[in-house]
Amino acid sequence: MKNVLFNLRENQLSNSLNHSVLYNAFDPLMISDYLKQINQKVTYLLEDKSKKGIDLIQPSNLLNIVKQLVNHDFKHKTVLERFSSIIDLHISTGIRVNSTGYMARQFSSVVPVAAMYDTISSMCPQPASFYECGPLPNVVDKIMAEEFSHFLGWENENFDMISTSGASLANLTAVTAARNLKFPDILQHGNLAQNGYKPAIAIGNDAHFSVSRIAGILGIGQENVILLPVNEQRQICIKEAKIELENAQKRGLRVFCIVASAGSTSVGAIDPLKELSELAHQYNAWFHVDAAHDGAFLVSDQLRGKVKDLSYADSFCLDAHKTLFVPAACTLLFYKNADYAHLSFPSHASYVAEEDEISCFESGTKNFECTKRPSILNLWVVWALYGRELFEEKLNYLVELTVQAYHYIRSLNDFEVLHVPESNILCFRYTPAGVPDQQLNRLQLNIRDALREGGQHFISKVDLDNVTALRLVMMNHEITISDVMDLISAIRKTTKNISIVK
């Protein structure tokens, strides 16, 4: 009788859903139609060899376009037609990472199979912080860790690697572990309990802004962030670093963590890692390296030497979504001592904890994130299908191309390069005869803007102390030196129309 009652209710519910929006959206027959659209758009994207910058549309205009996509007229179109329009808008307003006109930023042209794998990751959740629900990413974390251990000479170390969504989060995770190790009372009693000690961190003057942000979050205070000066190649200068650390100590600060870069966002400089690790050791400080950009060099026999001293770090992170060419965000955070990986976020939750063999594969206790996208799988899929060679080929090529661009631009009388490139980043200035020094900064900015508006070239600008420079980041392996030559011509040509130069 009871069952009859409930079966009745069930039928009512089911009937009301039969022809619903919901059931249309989950209709298996739609899958192939959607994928046909994606196939067409992505294939065209890869085949299109035209030179494209970005189409920087004003927010208010874009807002209108987007609103039209949901308005009444638009609703008369089929779902597929509307889906197609949305993809077109996405592509036309996005960065053209597959075009040879794109040299602006650290976003890569993504290995297609990694991008397509996202559909599987999204349809079949494997939340990466729990072994129970996400066994594959937890196991793959271990496999990728093992691969990297060979590059680091860490095979016999008690090391650990966790994957996080982005280097900002990896840096926060590592610095928090450092603080909890060096100030074990803070977790329980708070910063206020550290009478007589002022927790402080030391970072390079060119460190990514996310690093100094951490001090703000942790309640260390910006005034307790020691900025280590950089040399001409914009690496932390060891001699001056020693002076700064000594001064900090005299001021009553306890530097518990030194954060270096490999390479820096602005010019791609790699700090002197071994010397800094020794300095950290001397001050009983944790040594963390933000190797978001260049840590990937570890996979290349040709480039590994540049970052081999990452093996001296207590922790470091690298962004696979930058220089290992997978979708964002996929960051690998390495700990030389696995025991310290649990220090960042000690906590318990009854629906999370497991007790057995599984617990050593469980990344949840080491991760800030609870529902974590299994982005390590995108990296591993490429690794499994194409091998280390793919990453190596692309990295080697991009760095070689940047060296070529350096030699080429350096050879031009009306340009100057600002540094010898360590990686795939190059900063330079256009310095044509007749432009007064005090107008050069403005000129670079105007060139960037004018090129952007032209729609064929997309480069970035950067301020190095008081010098504004143009910045190339080579992330697309289809770019050749002739594209750089085109860019130089475009800069010369566009400058003729820039009013700042009179």
Add this chain to the structure above:
Amino acid sequence: MKNVLFNLRENQLSNSLNHSVLYNAFDPLMISDYLKQINQKVTYLLEDKSKKGIDLIQPSNLLNIVKQLVNHDFKHKTVLERFSSIIDLHISTGIRVNSTGYMARQFSSVVPVAAMYDTISSMCPQPASFYECGPLPNVVDKIMAEEFSHFLGWENENFDMISTSGASLANLTAVTAARNLKFPDILQHGNLAQNGYKPAIAIGNDAHFSVSRIAGILGIGQENVILLPVNEQRQICIKEAKIELENAQKRGLRVFCIVASAGSTSVGAIDPLKELSELAHQYNAWFHVDAAHDGAFLVSDQLRGKVKDLSYADSFCLDAHKTLFVPAACTLLFYKNADYAHLSFPSHASYVAEEDEISCFESGTKNFECTKRPSILNLWVVWALYGRELFEEKLNYLVELTVQAYHYIRSLNDFEVLHVPESNILCFRYTPAGVPDQQLNRLQLNIRDALREGGQHFISKVDLDNVTALRLVMMNHEITISDVMDLISAIRKTTKNISIVK
């Protein structure tokens, strides 16, 4: 002459790449082959109506399987065959969110078009923290914010919404803003400078573990986290909260933020939001609500009443990747006062800042993340193509189904339910005659394990104070009350084989 030299070099480089692994991986002709595989697997996934739990494989076994996928024999297979094997492994080890056997966790069956859109998001980056490179997600943030303003009655407020990768990050972002507002000196001078004041936060006893973690990160100290007791329905008890806050003040603590839940992870309880907002006001504290699970009720006319008091919060977040059925991680963080959204992470970076109209669309200054996945687009695509109705239909159904399950299980003599469900979460226990009270906890745990091993049903367990319970989370709209009946039968049947019951 110079150009000749560089053209030569270029040709050398290009030739060496012509037949490389790299060019195979980027071959546009592969796209349709890959997508055919995805089409086949995803279509089957949606058509498969069999009842599936999870196949909990031991890490060492899975490690071996994964290693075989990259070993020598495997490498003799074509890339497509290997891709197919990897997807199969992913699906077979993942959570079966599309099966009627899945009632375990807060991961949803994802709207297929949102999952497929990830391929576009990954191939054509629109990093969401920068308008220049990600105009679409920045504009769409505004559009989704506007949609939600109607549900909140905030149309005329100076409110703001940012999207983050997960509620842990949203909670950290909001609580950091609260701290920086209430203790404006900390950012510059650090926690130590607050002589005489001890920063503290107050959270519900059932708050998600990520909330108390925040205190650890911020350097507040766990002992300065005031735990507010919960009542029988596991909501924060206002009467006791008042006592706790008064005691905290007497102990010299300055509670700068009260964090409530809507609903709690364990049972889905919604705290008394209006009363708590008044209490926060009385203590000059910020009122934040972790509405990761139930905030989505705002979109449903039928369910909105349950969470309408979110409009009293200074900030709250909701997880679209939970109860708006899009891929992880997509969290919306709302601020009642837009001016405060900039407080969390004040910073500057020369390659980030823009100066003009764009800056008010720039979410980078309000976001922890630098390279942020534009996951707001997955939500918007579904919203644009299927409308609010889709979310409303699914939410209404899931909550209605949970109420049915409550009435059904409550009507059984050998089961007890632990609460009236507020959302789509229901906790209950199997209490057959003859099992001593002190064994009941162990029994629930064993049932969970045995069901999991059986491979047809996947439910979770939760510890409520000292009571272990079974927990259902209804996230798949294809589940009906007859599936709950099947589950109950399976529990009875499986218990016969559990040795703890003697």
